[in-house]
Amino acid sequence: xxxxxxxxxxxxxxxxxxxxxxxxxxxxxxxxxxxxxxxxxxxxxxxxxxxxxxxxxxxxxxxxxxxxxxxxxxxxxxxxxxxxxxxxxxxxxxxxxxxxxxxxxxxxxxxxxxxxxxxxxxxxxxxxxxxxxxxxxxxxxxxxxxxxxxxxxxxxxxxxxxxxxxxxxxxxxxxxxxxxxxxxxxxxxxxxxxxxxxxxxxxxxxxxxxxxxxxxxxxxxxxxxxxxxxxxxxxxxxxxxxxxxxxxxxxxxxxxxxxxxxxxxxxxxxxxxxxxxxxxxxxxxxxxxxxxxxxxxxxxxxxxxxxxxxxxxxxxxxxxxxxxxxxxxxxxxxxxxxxxxxxxxxxxxxxxxxxxxxxxxxxxxxxxxxxxxxxxxxxxxxxxxxxxxxxxxxxxxxxxxxxxxxxxxxxxxxxxxxxxxxxxxxxxxxxxxxxxxxxxxxxxxxxxxxxxxxxxxxxxxxxxxxxx
Amino acid sequence: xxxxxxxxxxxxxxxxxxxxxxxxxxxxxxxxxxxxxxxxxxxxxxxxxxxxxxxxxxxxxxxxxxxxxxxxxxxxxxxxxxxxxxxxxxxxxxxxxxxxxxxxxxxxxxxxxxxxxxxxxxxxxxxxxxxxxxxxxxxxxxxxxxxxxxxxxxxxxxxxxxxxxxxxxxxxxxxxxxxxxxxxxxxxxxxxxxxxxxxxxxxxxxxxxxxxxxxxxxxxxxxxxxxxxxxxxxxxxxxxxxxxxxxxxxxxxxxxxxxxxxxxxxxxxxxxxxxxxxxxxxxxxxxxxxxxxxxxxxxxxxxxxxxxxxxxxxxxxxxxxxxxxxxxxxxxxxxxxxxxxxxxxxxxxxxxxxxxxxxxxxxxxxxxxxxxxxxxxxxxxxxxxxxxxxxxxxxxxxxxxxxxxxxxxxxxxxxxxxxxxxxxxxxxxxxxxxxxxxxxxxxxxxxxxxxxxxxxxxxxxxxxxxxxxxxxxxxxxxx
Numbered sequence: 001x002x003x004x005x006x007x008x009x010x011x012x013x014x015x016x017x018x019x020x021x022x023x024x025x026x027x028x029x030x031x032x033x034x035x036x037x038x039x040x041x042x043x044x045x046x047x048x049x050x051x052x053x054x055x056x057x058x059x060x061x062x063x064x065x066x067x068x069x070x071x072x073x074x075x076x077x078x079x080x081x082x083x084x085x086x087x088x089x090x091x092x093x094x095x096x097x098x099x100x101x102x103x104x105x106x107x108x109x110x111x112x113x114x115x116x117x118x119x120x121x122x123x124x125x126x127x128x129x130x131x132x133x134x135x136x137x138x139x140x141x142x143x144x145x146x147x148x149x150x151x152x153x154x155x156x157x158x159x160x161x162x163x164x165x166x167x168x169x170x171x172x173x174x175x176x177x178x179x180x181x182x183x184x185x186x187x188x189x190x191x192x193x194x195x196x197x198x199x200x201x202x203x204x205x206x207x208x209x210x211x212x213x214x215x216x217x218x219x220x221x222x223x224x225x226x227x228x229x230x231x232x233x234x235x236x237x238x239x240x241x242x243x244x245x246x247x248x249x250x251x252x253x254x255x256x257x258x259x260x261x262x263x264x265x266x267x268x269x270x271x272x273x274x275x276x277x278x279x280x281x282x283x284x285x286x287x288x289x290x291x292x293x294x295x296x297x298x299x300x301x302x303x304x305x306x307x308x309x310x311x312x313x314x315x316x317x318x319x320x321x322x323x324x325x326x327x328x329x330x331x332x333x334x335x336x337x338x339x340x341x342x343x344x345x346x347x348x349x350x351x352x353x354x355x356x357x358x359x360x361x362x363x364x365x366x367x368x369x370x371x372x373x374x375x376x377x378x379x380x381x382x383x384x385x386x387x388x389x390x391x392x393x394x395x396x397x398x399x400x401x402x403x404x405x406x407x408x409x410x411x412x413x414x415x416x417x418x419x420x421x422x423x424x425x426x427x428x429x430x431x432x433x434x435x436x437x438x439x440x441x442x443x444x445x446x447x448x449x450x451x452x453x454x455x456x457x458x459x460x461x462x463x464x465x466x467x468x
Numbered sequence: 469x470x471x472x473x474x475x476x477x478x479x480x481x482x483x484x485x486x487x488x489x490x491x492x493x494x495x496x497x498x499x500x501x502x503x504x505x506x507x508x509x510x511x512x513x514x515x516x517x518x519x520x521x522x523x524x525x526x527x528x529x530x531x532x533x534x535x536x537x538x539x540x541x542x543x544x545x546x547x548x549x550x551x552x553x554x555x556x557x558x559x560x561x562x563x564x565x566x567x568x569x570x571x572x573x574x575x576x577x578x579x580x581x582x583x584x585x586x587x588x589x590x591x592x593x594x595x596x597x598x599x600x601x602x603x604x605x606x607x608x609x610x611x612x613x614x615x616x617x618x619x620x621x622x623x624x625x626x627x628x629x630x631x632x633x634x635x636x637x638x639x640x641x642x643x644x645x646x647x648x649x650x651x652x653x654x655x656x657x658x659x660x661x662x663x664x665x666x667x668x669x670x671x672x673x674x675x676x677x678x679x680x681x682x683x684x685x686x687x688x689x690x691x692x693x694x695x696x697x698x699x700x701x702x703x704x705x706x707x708x709x710x711x712x713x714x715x716x717x718x719x720x721x722x723x724x725x726x727x728x729x730x731x732x733x734x735x736x737x738x739x740x741x742x743x744x745x746x747x748x749x750x751x752x753x754x755x756x757x758x759x760x761x762x763x764x765x766x767x768x769x770x771x772x773x774x775x776x777x778x779x780x781x782x783x784x785x786x787x788x789x790x791x792x793x794x795x796x797x798x799x800x801x802x803x804x805x806x807x808x809x810x811x812x813x814x815x816x817x818x819x820x821x822x823x824x825x826x827x828x829x830x831x832x833x834x835x836x837x838x839x840x841x842x843x844x845x846x847x848x849x850x851x852x853x854x855x856x857x858x859x860x861x862x863x864x865x866x867x868x869x870x871x872x873x874x875x876x877x878x879x880x881x882x883x884x885x886x887x888x889x890x891x892x893x894x895x896x897x898x899x900x901x902x903x904x905x906x907x908x909x910x911x912x913x914x915x916x917x918x919x920x921x922x923x924x925x926x927x928x929x930x931x932x933x934x935x936x937x938x939x940x941x942x943x944x945x946x947x
Contacts, residue, residue, distance in 0.1 A: 062515045075514065082508055084515060183514040188748035216517050217750055295748055298549050301558020302512045306614065321551055344549070344743035353745060 003144020015052035022054035035140035039099035048094025056149040059100040062181040071115040074328030084181020101136030128386040131164030133157040138165040156405025159417035163381035163429025174412035178213030184299040186292035189409040235270030240374040254423030288406040290356035297340030381417040381429030414439040476630035489622035490518030502615035510620035512556030537572030545747040554597035562593035586629040595621040635699035681716040688722040698723035782812035804839040
């Protein structure tokens with residue numbers, strides 16, 4: 001069945017029909033799910049070992065000749081003059097890009113409700129959000145519209161929607177995947193990552209998209225092996241669980257139960273689990289919401305109506321700037337620009353931005369010390385499962401849900417979310433974080449959970465049935 | 469009442485690297501059609517990222533070394549955020565928190581005295597684009613065009629301490645800096661083309677009442693002369709205000725060429741908050757000691773060193789050495805000529821008077837002739853085939869056309885007349901025509917010799933060998 005196929009399955013089968021099947025699946029299911037902002041009118045066929053495998057790309061990653069909107073009115077008709085490096089690499093390996101997926105505007109959000117165009121639905125329950133900001137990419141994979149997709153993860157934007165939609169989402173070590181062509185939200189945190197139906201697929205895609213890029217000087221030349229150890233066991237490995245997970249008041253009971261089951265599974269796999277304290281973790285969300293909006297306020301300055309994108313002319317230069325940006329950006333984006341502009345202003349730089357940088361260093365050092373003693377840190381990906389569309393309106397509540405995912409971005413370490421059971425009928429994600437450049441080990445641990453999870457069928461994750 | 473002027477400079481230098489600061493576009497965009505040297509990076513396309521041009525770092529280190537700065541092994545780029553149509557990203561990549569170099573100095577000569585001007589900092593940044601306004605002026609324009617060719621051209625900004633105490637010193641500082649930049653071959657230093665841009669902060673201290681005026685920033689001074697003129701004007705304006713008990717506004721003023729005054733551009737309340745923060749797209753610049761030393765050892769001889777060497781080696785006056793060293797090409801040309809002619813002082817005289825005059829008249833900084841031209845000219849004079857006057861007569865043509873002196877001479881039919889019989893004939897004729905003069909000589913008026921020499925020169929249109937004429941005139945008059 002096409003909708004359940006992984007990349008690995010595709011490699012072992014006739015691939016001629018796959019693109020057409022994908023387009024057909026999108027035609028039939030997308031009016032309901034709404035994963036895509038645009039679908040390619042004519043899919044470009046590329047040669048390579050993965051020829052004919054249809055994938056989707058989040059709409060903040062540039063694709064030559066296809067619109068890249070960031071789910072924003074300000075870029076509604078923007079067609080980038082170049083392919084992002086990760087897109088180019090996927091094409092070079094034969095992958096076919098069938099469309100661009102919905103997201104929270106400029107990746108600012110965790111539900112895809114902040115898209116300027118429409119909200120994507122969760123394939124497990126269309127009344128629920130798919131998570132975000134890569135909600136379209138996660139929903140497209142979960143609903144079987146594509147074999148895999150790319151998302152971007154600034155504070156959990158790959159892992160949290162993967163968790164909400166019951167698929168695999170991987171955020172690599174910062175610097176492994178080129179950001180060239182990823183439209184910046186918060187440059188020091190952004191990282192492109194795969195959303196897939198299996199851990200091995202995530203590793204396969206990482207093998208292709210990772211690597212030094214002369215167009216992104218924050219990429220590292222270090223070679224990381226994602227794949228070759230993936231089937232090996234985790235006996236004698238030591239996993240750390242932060243006490244702070246249990247102290248978090250909003251932790252959903254059923255999520256907590258699944259997490260406990262996951263820890264038992266770890267022990268069955270021959271690993272040991274120990275509780276640790278990471279005191280600085282409780283400041284992670286606050287730190288993140290200072291640093292990310294600050295960088296965003298600068299990164300989004302280029303959308304001024306002068307060169308490309310939306311332009312609404314008003315009297316004078318300033319009038320045009322203000323009108324264009326007021327109309328072009330949604331409320332959440334404007335909120336973050338204002339926040340970031342404030343924390344970077346000369347009077348508050350020390351009190352906010354610089355302090356956040358210091359806390360970020362402390363958190364990094366705390367987390368790295370734990371990872372010197374343990375093979376991985378385990379947490380739930382999100383404290384709650386997918387919630388109802390429109391049910392969370394207070395920004396602070398919304399931000400606080402990022403508590404378990406933002407540390408990996410602030411520290412720059414690899415982290416994966418894999419499905420591990422359900423809470424009130426919606427998928428729950430288990431997050432595994434590892435040391436910088438231990439991406440291969442994180443994938444290997446995840447693969448062990450995937451094989452042993454009582455919720456999986458012979459090592460395959462359950463996928464939703466989309467009723468059309 | 470006595471007043472003391474305090475001036476500090478902020479100078480932007482466009483580096484002549486092959487490519488721009490953070491992308492592979494060509495950096496020499498002079499006279500290119502608008503928006504033809506651009507790419508996704510320098511036009512701020514969504515998703516594009518900057519890549520540091522490493523030769524830009526080398527150039528900056530060279531300048532920092534020449535200005536005796538401390539060069540930092542760790543420096544970093546930051547973003548300076550502001551909105552303007554010529555700034556496509558909405559921020560300029562610069563070095564604010566950790567500049568590549570600090571604490572240097574440059575010695576300048578003022579009234580035969582050496583004065584040390586301290587350099588506060590030196591950092592790297594990118595240039596912005598250019599706005600071209602439709603119509604006559606920005607205020608009348610219905611719309612403006614943006615030319616992004618200049619976006620991302622590497623700049624070095626040099627900030628001095630307020631050690632300059634007159635407009636003239638300010639001018640000498642920038643002149644000397646340009647000489648150094650050209651020696652280093654890191655910038656064209658052309659002020660008119662914007663490759664060297666100078667802003668000044670000026671204030672005046674009323675020493676009698678011990679009050680210091682507010683600081684005024686002066687911009688738009690796009691030539692050495694305008695630096696001096698604008699600052700002279702501004703200095704006087706501030707002194708007048710102090711004298712009249714008026715407040716001097718802390719503001720930015722621009723030199724207005726048409727009125728030869730400075731006019732207010734913006735006041736204090738319009739100062740921007742640039743919201744500087746570390747540029748997350750570029751890792752810190754780490755300069756190893758080895759790399760710094762490597763660049764140091766590759767530095768060319770700098771003007772001050774050259775002056776000392778010229779004085780020592782060629783025994784020419786300090787003044788000559790300074791004039792020659794002002795321009796590296798001229799200094800190199802001088803040395804090459806001396807090597808061939810072995811006449812250090814004569815060559816220096818020739819270059820300083822004849823050649824520099826020609827260059828000034830032609831408004832060129834290029835030397836179109838080779839040391840062989842000078843060598844030939846000097847040998848012709850030495851052999852007595854031409855007089856110094858003839859040499860001076862033909863030099864402009866030699867310099868302009870690049871043809872050899874002998875060629876120009878033969879074309880003009882000019883050759884020094886050293887034919888004794890011919891000269892004798894001319895003198896005899898003149899003596900016959902003017903017996904009175906001969907008698908005057910005999911009665912002791914020996915300076916009458918000059919009259920006869922003049923007659924010969926007139927007859928030969930200046931081409932007779934003057935020494936020979938002199939001898940023969942004396943001999944015939946005595947006889």
